[in-house]
Every structure is written in structure tokens, then in C-alpha cells.
Amino acid sequence: xxxxxxxxxxxxxxxxxxxxxxxxxxxxxxxxxxxxxxxxxxxxxxxxxxxxxxxxxxxxxxxxxxxxxxxxxxxxxxxxxxxxxxxxxxxxxxxxxxxxxxxxxxxxxxxxxxxxxxxxxxxxxxxxxxxxxxxxxxxxxxxxxxxxxxxxxxxxxxxxxxxxxxxxxxxxxxxxxxxxxxxxxxxxxxxxxxxxxxxxxxxxxxxxxxxxxxxxxxxxxxxxxxxxxxxxxxxxxxxxxxxxxxxxxxxxxxxxxxxxxxxxxxxxxxxxxxxxxxxxxxxxxxxxxxxxxxxxxxxxxxxxxxxxxxxxxxxxxxxxxxxxxxxxxxxxxxxxxxxxxxxxxxxx
Numbered sequence: 001x002x003x004x005x006x007x008x009x010x011x012x013x014x015x016x017x018x019x020x021x022x023x024x025x026x027x028x029x030x031x032x033x034x035x036x037x038x039x040x041x042x043x044x045x046x047x048x049x050x051x052x053x054x055x056x057x058x059x060x061x062x063x064x065x066x067x068x069x070x071x072x073x074x075x076x077x078x079x080x081x082x083x084x085x086x087x088x089x090x091x092x093x094x095x096x097x098x099x100x101x102x103x104x105x106x107x108x109x110x111x112x113x114x115x116x117x118x119x120x121x122x123x124x125x126x127x128x129x130x131x132x133x134x135x136x137x138x139x140x141x142x143x144x145x146x147x148x149x150x151x152x153x154x155x156x157x158x159x160x161x162x163x164x165x166x167x168x169x170x171x172x173x174x175x176x177x178x179x180x181x182x183x184x185x186x187x188x189x190x191x192x193x194x195x196x197x198x199x200x201x202x203x204x205x206x207x208x209x210x211x212x213x214x215x216x217x218x219x220x221x222x223x224x225x226x227x228x229x230x231x232x233x234x235x236x237x238x239x240x241x242x243x244x245x246x247x248x249x250x251x252x253x254x255x256x257x258x259x260x261x262x263x264x265x266x267x268x269x270x271x272x273x274x275x276x277x278x279x280x281x282x283x284x285x286x287x288x289x290x291x292x293x294x295x296x297x298x299x300x301x302x303x304x305x306x307x308x309x310x311x312x313x314x315x316x317x318x319x320x321x322x323x324x325x326x327x328x329x330x331x332x333x334x335x336x337x338x339x340x341x342x343x344x345x346x347x348x
Contacts, residue, residue, distance in 0.1 A: 039103035057085035162308030222269035266290030
């Protein structure tokens with residue numbers, strides 16, 4: 001979700017320098033913060049100009065036109081002056097939505113606060129911090145960066161997932177590609193049954209978890225596509241247009257004015273689940289187990305994950321989604337609980 005603009009406004013207690021540093025840590029231009037501030041200033045100046053001009057028009061009405069009308073004196077010049085001011089107000093009002101949209105579009109490009117524990121790196125394979133392995137290799141000290149981990153593999157190399165699926169007749173990638181194109185596949189028999197079993201087990205696993213606050217996971221299956229205006233508030237469409245599938249068609253939109261996107265994760269529609277709602281603090285946290293089929297254009301990178309059903313365009317996923325109060329410590333607590341649930345799920 002986009003950050004709150006007040007976090008950048010120094011006169012509101014915001015810290016734009018902190019976000020410039022966060023952008024550098026993301027290897028993005030820190031100048032994007034300044035672009036947002038310039039656009040925000042233009043919007044605020046327009047709002048002030050509209051208010052000031054409206055006050056000036058009201059002053060003309062009160063101090064010039066009203067007394068003359070009361071005295072039954074001609075006031076055509078004053079009325080013309082008033083109308084001219086109101087035309088100025090209308091022109092400024094008409095410009096404000098575009099100024100706001102420009103600012104919000106630039107704001108959507110800024111990343112959120114980078115946690116101090118997140119490694120600053122452009123190579124996740126080398127620098128991503130590994131905290132746990134299961135089963136734990138003897139003599140290996142953790143945590144340590146992924147690129148430095150070394151341990152002896154078993155003498156017998158396990159089969160890859162695609163070899164296993166092929167041997168049991170669990171999927172058909174050739175016919176899938178013929179029907180759906182690159183990276184398409186059919187799940188067959190044992191493969192389909194296994195997929196359904198894992199989904200059902202994952203949902204049951206989350207639903208059965210107990211927390212001290214008494215708030216349990218609720219199952220949700222969201223819509224598989226979203227309105228553009230909602231998706232743009234969650235994803236940076238400048239980047240995601242290359243990864244998200246766009247839905248076309250005029251059945252429910254004869255003018256074609258509302259673009260829709262297929263979801264890449266249930267997290268996206270879940271972000272809009274409580275949109276524009278007021279939640280009481282005692283209702284929180286709200287925990288959701290979101291199941292959906294997901295759609296992405298990605299097809300692996302440079303020879304990586306090119307076999308089987310990893311990095312494909314369509315897949316099923318069970319997602320943890322938590323809505324909690326706006327507090328960094330509470331947010332970290334929820335994140336730790338979600339990580340713990342994911343780790344215990346795989347261990348089970």
C-alpha cells in the first residue's frame with residue numbers, strides 16, 4: 001500500500017530524509033522523494049489558492065455588492081468582479097484532481113520503511129539471511145548469509161519434483177504448453193489430488209492455530225481479478241504491467257472505462273477487503289487464510305526454475321494475511337507469528 005504522505009511532510013513531523021535513505025537501500029532513486037514533495041507542494045498551493053480566491057470573492061459579495069444592493073445602487077462592476085473571481089475558483093478547482101492524482105502516482109513509487117534486519121543487497125541468493133534449516137545439517141552455524149552456507153549433501157541425490165510428478169503421471173507439461181503456451185501444464189490424477197490435499201491441509205493447519213488474543217484465522221477465497229484503481233494502490237503498475245495479466249471485455253463495462261487485472265496473489269484483493277472501513281482496535285488483529293489461483297507473466301530468470309511447475313503463469317496458493325493496528329512493534333510481532341506458522345507447517 002502507498003505510504004502516508006504525512007510521513008514525508010516535515011511540517012507534520014515527517015522525515016523525508018529517512019525515506020531517501022530507504023530508497024537508497026532499495027537501490028531506487030532517492031530523488032523520487034523530492035518529486036513527491038514538489039508535487040505535494042503544487043497540490044497544497046492550488047488548494048490554498050482556491051480557498052484564498054473564494055475568500056476574496058466572498059469579501060466582494062459581502063463588502064461591495066451587498067451594501068450597494070441594500071442601498072439600491074447599481075453594482076454591475078462589482079458583480080462582474082465577483083463572477084471573475086468565481087471563474088478563477090472554478091479553474092483552480094478543476095486543476096486540483098489532476099495535481100492530486102500526479103502526486104499520488106509518484107507517491108505509489110516509494111517503498112515502505114526498510115526494517116533494520118533486512119540485508120541491503122541486490123543478490124538474494126548470496127546475501128539473504130538463513131535462520132533455520134530443517135533438518136539441521138550437523139555442525140552448521142545459523143543464522144548466516146545464504147551464499148556462505150556450506151554442508152555435505154547426502155550421497156543419494158533426491159529426484160526433482162518434476163521427475164517425481166512425471167513418474168506418477170501427475171502432470172502433463174507438453175499438452176499444457178500446446179493448450180496454454182509457454183509454461184502451461186495439466187495436473188493429472190495423483191498430481192491434482194496431491195495439490196488439493198496440500199491446500200486443504202494448509203487451510204486446516206492455519207484454522208487450528210491458537211493465539212493468546214483469541215483471534216483465529218478465517219478462510220477467504222477472494223475474486224481472481226481486481227479493478228485497476230485498487231490494484232494501482234497495492235502494486236506499482238509501472239513495474240507490474242509486465243507481470244500482471246490485464247482483463248479485457250465490456251460485459252459489465254460497456255464503455256471500457258474500468259481496466260481489471262488478474263491477481264498474482266490473494267494478498268492483493270485482501271488488501272482491499274476492509275477498504276474504507278473503520279475498524280475498532282478491539283477487533284484487531286484480523287487473521288485471514290486466503291486461498292486463490294494466482295496468475296503471473298513471469299517465467300523464471302536466465303535458465304533458473306525452468307522445469308516442472310515452479311515459476312509458472314498459473315498456480316494455487318494459501319496466503320497468510322493479517323490486519324493489525326498501526327504500530328511497528330505489533331506489526332513485527334504479527335510477522336514473527338506468520339513466519340513461525342510457515343516454518344511449523346513445512347516441518348509438519
